[in-house]
Amino acid sequence: MKLAMKRALLATCAVAYATFALAQDIRIGTSSEPTSMDPHFHNLTPNNQIMAHIFEPLISMDAKQTIRPGLAESWKVIDDTTWEFKLRAGVKFHDGSDFGVDDVIATWARAPEVPKSPSNFSAYIRGKTIEKVDDLTFRIKTAGPEPLMLNHLAQFGIISRKNKDMTTEDYNSGKAASGTGPFKFSEYVAGDRVVLTRNDTHWGGKPTWGKVTFKSIKSDPTRVAALLSGDVDVIENVPTADAQRIKKDARLTTASALSNRVIYFHLDRHRDTTPFIKGKDGADIKNPLYDLRVRQALSKALNRPAIVERVMEGEAEPASQFIPESYAGTSKNLKPTAYDLDGAKKLLAEAGLPNGFKITIHGPNGRYTNDAKILEAAGQMWARLGLDVSVEAIPAANFFSRASTGGAGGVPEFSLFLVGWSAGTGEPSDSVKALTTTFDRSKGTGSANRGRYSNPKVDELLLAAIRTVDNAKRNAMLAEATEIAMNDVAIIPIHYPLNTWAAKKEFTITPRSDEYTLATSFGRK
Amino acid sequence: MLAFILRRAGQGLLVILAMVVIVFFGVNVVGDPVWILVSPDMTQDQIAEVSRSLGLDRPIWEQFFHFVGGILQGDLGRSFVHGTPAIRLILDRMPATIELALVALFLAVILGIPLGLFAGLKPDHPLSRGVMAVSILGFSLPTFWVGLMLIMVFAVMLGWLPATGRGDLGSFFGITTSLVTLDGWSHILMPAFNLALLKISLVIRLARAGTREVSLQDYIKFARAKGLSRSRIIGVHVLKNILIPIVTVLGLEFGSLVAFSVVTETIFAWPGMGKLLLEAIQRLDRPVIVAYVIIVVVLFVVINLIVDILYSLLDPRVRLSGAPA
Numbered sequence: 001m002k003l004a005m006k007r008a009l010l011a012t013c014a015v016a017y018a019t020f021a022l023a024q025d026i027r028i029g030t031s032s033e034p035t036s037m038d039p040h041f042h043n044l045t046p047n048n049q050i051m052a053h054i055f056e057p058l059i060s061m062d063a064k065q066t067i068r069p070g071l072a073e074s075w076k077v078i079d080d081t082t083w084e085f086k087l088r089a090g091v092k093f094h095d096g097s098d099f100g101v102d103d104v105i106a107t108w109a110r111a112p113e114v115p116k117s118p119s120n121f122s123a124y125i126r127g128k129t130i131e132k133v134d135d136l137t138f139r140i141k142t143a144g145p146e147p148l149m150l151n152h153l154a155q156f157g158i159i160s161r162k163n164k165d166m167t168t169e170d171y172n173s174g175k176a177a178s179g180t181g182p183f184k185f186s187e188y189v190a191g192d193r194v195v196l197t198r199n200d201t202h203w204g205g206k207p208t209w210g211k212v213t214f215k216s217i218k219s220d221p222t223r224v225a226a227l228l229s230g231d232v233d234v235i236e237n238v239p240t241a242d243a244q245r246i247k248k249d250a251r252l253t254t255a256s257a258l259s260n261r262v263i264y265f266h267l268d269r270h271r272d273t274t275p276f277i278k279g280k281d282g283a284d285i286k287n288p289l290y291d292l293r294v295r296q297a298l299s300k301a302l303n304r305p306a307i308v309e310r311v312m313e314g315e316a317e318p319a320s321q322f323i324p325e326s327y328a329g330t331s332k333n334l335k336p337t338a339y340d341l342d343g344a345k346k347l348l349a350e351a352g353l354p355n356g357f358k359i360t361i362h363g364p365n366g367r368y369t370n371d372a373k374i375l376e377a378a379g380q381m382w383a384r385l386g387l388d389v390s391v392e393a394i395p396a397a398n399f400f401s402r403a404s405t406g407g408a409g410g411v412p413e414f415s416l417f418l419v420g421w422s423a424g425t426g427e428p429s430d431s432v433k434a435l436t437t438t439f440d441r442s443k444g445t446g447s448a449n450r451g452r453y454s455n456p457k458v459d460e461l462l463l464a465a466i467r468t469v470d471n472a473k474r475n476a477m478l479a480e481a482t483e484i485a486m487n488d489v490a491i492i493p494i495h496y497p498l499n500t501w502a503a504k505k506e507f508t509i510t511p512r513s514d515e516y517t518l519a520t521s522f523g524r525k
Numbered sequence: 526m527l528a529f530i531l532r533r534a535g536q537g538l539l540v541i542l543a544m545v546v547i548v549f550f551g552v553n554v555v556g557d558p559v560w561i562l563v564s565p566d567m568t569q570d571q572i573a574e575v576s577r578s579l580g581l582d583r584p585i586w587e588q589f590f591h592f593v594g595g596i597l598q599g600d601l602g603r604s605f606v607h608g609t610p611a612i613r614l615i616l617d618r619m620p621a622t623i624e625l626a627l628v629a630l631f632l633a634v635i636l637g638i639p640l641g642l643f644a645g646l647k648p649d650h651p652l653s654r655g656v657m658a659v660s661i662l663g664f665s666l667p668t669f670w671v672g673l674m675l676i677m678v679f680a681v682m683l684g685w686l687p688a689t690g691r692g693d694l695g696s697f698f699g700i701t702t703s704l705v706t707l708d709g710w711s712h713i714l715m716p717a718f719n720l721a722l723l724k725i726s727l728v729i730r731l732a733r734a735g736t737r738e739v740s741l742q743d744y745i746k747f748a749r750a751k752g753l754s755r756s757r758i759i760g761v762h763v764l765k766n767i768l769i770p771i772v773t774v775l776g777l778e779f780g781s782l783v784a785f786s787v788v789t790e791t792i793f794a795w796p797g798m799g800k801l802l803l804e805a806i807q808r809l810d811r812p813v814i815v816a817y818v819i820i821v822v823v824l825f826v827v828i829n830l831i832v833d834i835l836y837s838l839l840d841p842r843v844r845l846s847g848a849p850a
Contacts (some may be wrong), residue, residue, distance in 0.1 A: 029689075033804075035606045042606070043564040116608045118562035118575060168608045190607070191618055192691060192796035217689050217794040218804075221673050226688045226794075229680035366807075397809045401556025421565065430566050444568035 024198075024210030026507075026519060029223045029232035033216035037188050038171035039157040039179070040111040043119045048155075049516040050214060053196050054094075055157025055179035058085065058104070059150045063512045063521065065260065065327070065426030067150050071099070071158055071180060080145045080469060087136040091203050093160045094185075095178040100135045106161040114168065124152040147469045151425035157181075182207040182520060192216060196519070212519040227252070227502060234507060236517040238500040240313040240370060246502050256498040257511035258317060258324050261422035263368055265361075265378070265492040266435075267295060268415040270452035275407070276360040276415035280388060285357060289416070293351040295489035298416075299337045300344035301385040302378060308495055311373045315500060319493035321482050322423065322431035328471070329427040329478035334486055336493070344385055356386035363418030364400070365393040369497050375418050378494070403450050412450040418494075421448070424514065428478050432462050436485040453490040457481075530830060537826035544818045549592065549811065553585050558605055558809035579605055592815070601819065602812035606805075611816040615798050619820075621691055622790070622797030624702055626782035628717035630775065633724035638771070640725075641732020642759065645767075648737065656729060663726030672719045672792035679715060687712055689794040716793040720786055724778055728771060735767030742766075769839050776832030777825075784821040 032046035039051040060070035072085040091099040108130050112122035128146070131139045140149065157179060166176035177185035182204060183196035196212040215232055217223040220239040224246070227235045238246060238254065247254050267289045268274040279285045288294045304318035317324070318336035325332060348354065359382070363375040372393035379391040394402070406413030423431050438454040439446035445459065446452070458481050465477035485491070501509050501517065508523040559576045567575075576582040580591065595602055601612045644653040680688035692712035695705035703709025739745060740763060748758050783798075790799035798817065805813035 036608060038608075041608055116578060116603060118579065118605055118608075119564040119567065120575075122574075123564075123567060123571060172609070189796060190614070191800055192794075215690060215794070218800075219792050219794065222676060222689055222792055222794055225673075225676045225681050229676075229684060229688045231680070231688045231690070395555075395807070397558075397561055397807055398556045400560035401558075404560050405557065424566065434566055441569040444570060447568045447572070448565055 023524065024208075025213070026209045026211075026234065026522060027213045027215060027232040028517060028519065028522075029215050029217045029226050029235040030517060031218060031220070031223060031235075031237040033191060033218070034194065036168055036172060037174070037177060037185065037194070038114065038168040039159060040107075040114045040121055041117050041168050041171070043121055043155075045515055049518060050194055051157050052181070052516065053183040053212070053519060054177060054181045054185050055159060056181045057154050057157055059154040061154045061426060061514065063257070063510050065514050067154070070154070072153070075150070077469065078139070081142045083140045083146075083149055084133070085138055085140070087138075088203055089136055091180050092201060093178045093180055094199060095160070095162075097160060097162065097178075099158075099160075099180050101132045101138045102135075102161045103158055104138060105130055105132065106164040107156070107158045110159065110164050111156055116168075121156045124155045128152075145467045145469050147466065147471075147474050148425060148427075148429065151427070155424065183209075183212055186211075207520065208523055209519050224502075227504075230504075234501060234503040234509070234517075234522055236499075236501055237369075238502045240315040243313060243315050243500055251505055252502055253505045253507065253509065254500055254502045255509035255511040256315070256500040257513045258326070258496050259422065259499045259515055260323050260327070260424070260426060260496075260513050261368075261420050261515070262319050262322055262431075262496055263316075263371075263374065263418065263420045263494045264319070265298075265494065266417055266419055266451040267298075267453075267489075267492070268412070268451055269454070269490075270411065271407075274415040275413070276362070278358045280355060280358055282358065287415075288351065288353055288357060291351045292489065293347040294353065295492070296337075297344040297347040297351070297385065298382065299489055299492045300340045300347070301381050302337070302492065302494065303339040303381055304336050304494060305339070306381075307374060307377050311370050311377050312495065312497065315369070315498045316495040317498070319495045321486050321493060322421070322428045322435070324496050327423070327427055329429065329475040329482075331479040331483045331486070333483060341384060348385065354386075356388065358388040358390075359416060360390040360392055361416045361418070362392050362394060362399070362403070362414040364396040367396040367399070368418075368420040371418060371420075374494065378418070412452070414450075417450070419450070422515070426514070427475070428482055429462070429466055429474075432458065432478060432481050432485065433466070436481075436490045437462050451491070453485070453488075455484065455488060455490070458485050458490075529833075533826060533830050537822065540826070541819055541822045544822055545593075545596075545815055546589075548815050548818050549589055550585065552809060552811045552814055556809060557581065558811060561808050562605055592812075601816040604805075604810050604813045606808050606810045606813075611810075611812040612820075614801060614813060615816055615820055618796060618798045618801050620700075620702065621795060622783055622786055622799060624704060625713060625717055625720060625786060625789070625795060625797060626779060628704070628713055629721035629724060629782055630779055632717060632721040633728050633775065633778075636721075637725045637728025638732050638764075641729040642736050642764070642767075644729065645733040645736025646740065646759070648733075657733070660726035660729045663722045663729075666722070668719060668723070668788045669792055671722060672716070672789060675715045675719055676792070686715055691796055716789050716795050719793070720782060720789045724775070724782070727774065727778070731771050731774060732767055735770060736763060739763050739766045765839070769836065772835055772839060773832055776828050776835070780821075780825045780828045783824060 034047040034050050035042050039055040057070050058072040060068045062068050071088055073088045075083060075085045078084050093099055108125055112120055112125045114120055127142055129141045160178050163176040170176040174185050182199050182202045184199050186197045187195040194214040198207050198210050200206055217226055223235050224242050226232045246252050272287055273284045274287045308316045308318055320334040320336045321330055361379055363371055365372045375393055376391050379389040383389045402413045403417055404412060421431055433445055434448040436453050437445040437459045439449045439452050461477050461481035465474045468474040499515050501511060503509055506525050508525055510521045512521060559581050563572050563575050580588055604611050604614055607614060640656050644656050647653050676688050679686045692703045692709035693706045694701050694703050697705045745762060748762050787799035787803050790797045791803055802817050
């Protein structure tokens with residue numbers, strides 16, 4: 001009897017202990033996997049989101065991409081080209097050493113120079129000279145005004161000065177993985193998981209989770225099954241096909257945020273005859289995309305609400321510009337172009353093409369949520385306008401290479417094609433600059449302008465905006481540039497996808513607009 | 526025997542050379558990896574810099590000779606995406622895949638041979654007909670669908686087995702494997718069965734056909750006339766004779782289990798080389814794709830060699846010789 005009671009008690013204790021341990025753990029199923037544990041090796045969301053737990057940036061961005069103090073506690077603008085930053089005092093690295101300006105200087109030296117990096121952080125660091133004032137104060141000098149200083153400083157994590165000369169392998173093995181972040185590096189099994197443990201002495205207070213496991217589950221149905229079966233507690237990128245069902249499941253909870261990404265069509269504006277548009281008889285015709293009325297007709301013939309409802313199953317919102325209008329620097333005057341097939345047909349007739357033309361539209365397959373399906377839907381909508389449409393969805397590896405340099409003479413190959421663009425800085429200056437300013441290598445403008453749209457007014461406004469430190473003035477210029485580009489149909493925006501997370505019902509989710517999945521976004525009820 | 530092995534190794538080298546040329550230039554036709562690698566907001570100059578640092582700005586033949594020069598010094602190049610040596614990446618994930626393939630092979634043998642034997646000995650028994658019907662399903666159902674159904678039933682509905690990933694690792698005589706832990710076995714069962722399904726069906730069919738043929742042979746009749754027990758006739762005389770084709774086929778199939786477990790590994794998020802290959806192809810990570818192909822060719826050459834040796838042990842009439850066949 002006594003023994004039985006003792007056993008029962010032990011069992012209860014064991015169960016209590018197990019649930020206690022579990023209550024502090026969180027297992028997150030991710031749709032991608034990081035390519036490295038080196039915070040400066042690969043500027044890519046799957047890497048950056050995990051690195052953000054271990055290595056913190058100077059400036060932090062909250063769930064809505066609003067600027068917040070990070071390792072830099074405060075800052076002031078000394079003059080147009082000088083900023084002064086004050087670091088948080090008493091911050092320690094995971095290995096116990098003190099954090100100070102020398103670590104920031106070490107990061108400045110390492111981040112742009114990581115060997116063999118497929119995409120490094122030089123864009124945010126080059127042209128910014130750092131000057132130490134004292135152990136916790138430094139100044140950054142730039143050649144010209146840099147209004148996006150804070151946004152840039154939010155993009156990369158700070159490493160310890162001790163690990164300045166460590167290689168990418170040293171970071172992968174955990175040897176150099178000492179940051180100031182809320183979690184410490186514990187284990188990295190490439191292709192499988194990343195395990196982090198709590199940093200009890202984090203300056204922001206003790207994190208909720210004792211242990212965080214990121215499991216990489218690329219296959220959509222498997223990721224959902226892993227959540228349903230309890231293998232993981234939270235998943236990111238809930239597939240649109242399952243979103244409605246998961247929302248109705250009483251055992252689960254979901255949360256979504258409108259992302260900073262726009263899915264849009266780019267149009268060929270650089271060739272008098274474009275290779276994928278022909279007359280209905282198959283003969284070459286003058287590139288009709290030069291004509292504003294044709295571009296407007298294409299935009300009007302797109303039924304955006306139908307794409308959002310049917311193809312995206314409600315997991316998106318119709319788009320009117322580069323990023324949702326809740327962000328700074330967007331135009332409040334622009335509304336998504338309304339579906340108007342008759343109006344579109346009339347415009348096409350006015351442009352001298354009452355019978356339409358033959359066109360092949362292109363897009364990646366598997367790069368953006370439901371990309372190939374959106375392309376097909378758009379193809380059908382344009383067929384209703386009277387065009388002979390062929391749809392070609394191409395694997396991303398092939399698509400981006402062809403879309404950038406696949407045409408004769410190394411120009412973009414396609415005539416009308418679907419792409420996506422996300423604004424990592426949380427405002428539209430990079431979008432306007434990369435997508436709709438004149439393609440000019442020497443100025444670095446129009447780097448992703450695969451339609452080669454060029455409008456001196458947009459160029460002028462954008463170049464002025466990125467040199468204007470005054471927020472209100474800059475945002476007004478960006479909004480104006482956006483309006484000009486959109487009214488000129490430089491691109492045809494379709495929708496902004498929603499980012500959706502799902503978790504067991506005892507968890508809480510704070511959805512983020514930048515597509516980052518962070519352990520700190522989740523809590524327990 | 527030695528001449529035989531050397532000749533095989535020579536052939537293997539030629540195949541490797543041919544495959545390297547095909548894959549290297551093939552990947553290049555798909556596209557320029559730099560557009561997949563760079564962050565979209567980089568400027569033209571920064572993109573050009575990445576291209577230069579990875580050597581992608583050189584003409585393709587120059588890249589090829591540089592690569593071959595590296596191979597001669599034992600360097601298969603670094604992954605564009607991971608920045609670590611390609612061969613290291615693959616070898617790191619190889620144990621997980623081999624583990625999966627071994628369990629799948631084991632399932633194919635212990636389920637396939639007895640069922641096939643039974644179906645061959647009693648072809649008209651209703652159970653035999655059932656086995657054969659199921660084996661047709663095993664051949665015709667697509668792997669990814671079966672995988673998802675397994676997950677739905679055993680992980681989501683019944684909750685018996687975990688849905689994804691590899692279990693806890695243990696150490697056995699210095700080999701780190703998940704096959705020595707209970708958690709490991711609970712993780713491996715579903716993917717291994719999914720991978721084995723086709724092979725089980727194959728073995729059933731081979732064993733059944735072999736059994737039906739062998740049971741009519743004179744030596745079986747003689748053994749029966751001699752008064753040998755039924756279990757000895759089946760267990761020794763029938764089994765040994767039907768094993769010859771099965772060993773050959775399974776040997777080759779083991780190679781394909783290791784090399785092409787891509788679908789199963791992706792569905793079950795199994796951290797093996799198949800998943801790595803798929804990702805490498807999606808990201809045009811040429812060094813990894815080429816290194817993978819080299820490893821697979823070596824694997825097949827070695828397996829073929831082992832099969833031939835086993836074959837000669839099972840069937841004394843077969844002799845291995847250095848002379849061309």
